[in-house]
Amino acid sequence: MKGSRVHVLVLVIVLCLVLAWLILDSLTPSNPIKNAVSQVASPIQYALRWLGTPFRALAQGVENINKLGEENETLRKENSELRNQIILLQEAQLENEILRKELSFKSSVPSYQLLSAEVIGRDPSEFFKYLIIDRGKDDGVRVGLPVITADGLVGRISEVGPVSSKVMLVTDSSSSVSTLVQRSRATGMTQGYPGQGLIMRYIPQSASVEVGDIVLTSGLGGGFPMRLVVGQVAEVTEQDVAMFKDARVIPAVNFTSLESVMVMLSFQEQSVEPLAEPTPE
Amino acid sequence: MNNNIRFYLTIPLVALLGLVQSTLFSELRIFDVSPDLVLVAATTWVLIRDQPEGLLAAVVGGAVVAALSGGPRLLIVLIFCGCSILVGYAHRHLPQMAGIIPYLSIIAVTLIYKGLLIFWLQTTGKTVYIPGLIIQNVIPAVLLNLLLVVITYHLGVWIDKRFGPPTVDWQ
Structure with a gap:
């Protein structure tokens, strides 16, 4: 009975903490509860993500194995097309820069x-x-x-x-x-x-x-x-x-x-x- | 295991499940959705351990999901708590359905959770394509959670029998 009363008390404390976090979150953008939780959670998330890496690689490998040949052919074609486009674009960029300088324009690509x-x-x-x-x-x-x-x-x-x-x-x-x-x-x-x-x-x-x-x-x-x-x-x-x-x-x-x-x-x-x-x- | 220790262990365990859901489980996409691990765990918890432990799992689970999500935090916590109370009530008052309660519960809980979030999206003026959401998200999530509850419920019962308090069986 005593244990059960303590459990209810713990539940109420946890509820109050969650409510405090929700209220603080709506009042201030950087609330201390959120910052503390984020500092504890980030390394765990990082570790869990790292743990999942081999499974992810395996799943992606199985998924990609069938597409590889087809994809390779498409990429080869795309690559040669892109090479030509890059040369043309470099020319256009150079010309653009010269013209912008002449007209004293601010660089459009900061x-x-x-x-x-x-x-x-x-x-x-x-x-x-x-x-x-x-x-x-x-x-x-x-x-x-x-x-x-x-x-x-x-x-x-x-x-x-x-x-x-x-x-x-x-x-x-x-x-x-x-x-x-x-x-x-x-x-x-x-x-x-x-x-x-x-x-x-x-x-x-x-x-x-x-x-x-x-x-x-x-x-x-x-x-x-x-x-x-x-x-x-x-x-x-x-x-x-x-x-x-x-x-x-x-x-x-x-x-x-x-x-x-x-x-x-x-x-x-x-x-x-x-x-x-x-x-x- | 001591009853108090088991009760307090609920907090870190459910919090860890929340982190697992946002990292490992988010990559595990079947029918283009990820299972709601924390929702399933909180539902299983209340079915196996009853209240107040089930509600504690729901509060912590809801808070972790809310913290990691960009959605409405208070609403997410409230949905988790409401679902836990509802499942606990059904479990206590429908003993004749004990065999199917875990499966019915998870279908109801997933529909409530998703339904209320869609309702929130709509009422806050967000552009939502409801048929798309139902077909691409809600139905696959119900199926996936149903599949997951089969594993978590039986695993939970097994763990509870091994580490839980001794039970007295009537001869």
Whole structure:
């Protein structure tokens, strides 16, 4: 009986601690309970991830073995095409730089300081698309910084702990990125769409969007730098009566097999202030 | 094993399961979903150990999942606690269904958990494609959790018999 009373007391204490954590979390961005938990959890997550590496490699190996021959042939072709494209692009870049210098334009491709980070955990709930990385406040990471891979945009930092951070993926339902279609320069807003991946909305009806078009960040709104690859258009939905059309976008990054990412440390987020109320004259 | 030690062990064990779910289990994708290890463990816990141990597992499990998730934290903790209370109640009041209670519980708990999160997404103005979510996520998750509960429940019963308090069987 005595033991049972102690158990209920322990349960109440744990409940109170959880409530305190939830309240502190909504009041302050860096609450001490969360920081302490994150410092204990990060090494365990790292170790668990390390433990899973051989199984992951084995699973990927089995999965890839059938595709290897076919993939090799495709990659060979793609490689020779890309070589030619690189030469042409280098020429174009050189010409672009010369012309920009002549016109005294600011460089359109600023260099960013990148910090590599390993993925040590994922959101345990399927409806929310977050990653946990092994870099935190101690490494200079802060909320709002864009996260990328060589393939394209991953998302942005949403929470920062001392040694780890949470990344909100572009596919999360809370994510919204200003984008444009590379070919036609049609602008829109690419949002996470649970159950469908990504959707580019608010594309003007008159704009041209086709399946296969590449979607890039537009830099509008200042949340992300320009020209990061977001994905590729897979389907276009348009209705005669609607003001805008939508496009389903396949993300450029394969989020399920993501192991490491890069945080754009030197990016300065530009927040757009709302316009001031006009004063009557 | 001492009853008190076993009770306190619930906290680190469930917390560890939460970390396993976010690391190892997130890579284990069958039908493109990962099983809800903590939800299954919390449900199994209440069926085997009853309250208050089951509720403790649910509070700790809910808090760990909420901490690692980008979703609504309070709601996740509340769903875990609510499900634990519901399963505990059903287990105590439906002894004639003891054989199928673990399986019925996990189906109900998974549907409640996923259903409430979809409802939250919708009410907070997020764009959600519900048919896609049901086909790609909810149904596979129910099947996967059902499969997982077969393992965890029987493993849990075995562990409880070995390390749990001695039971008195009527002759």
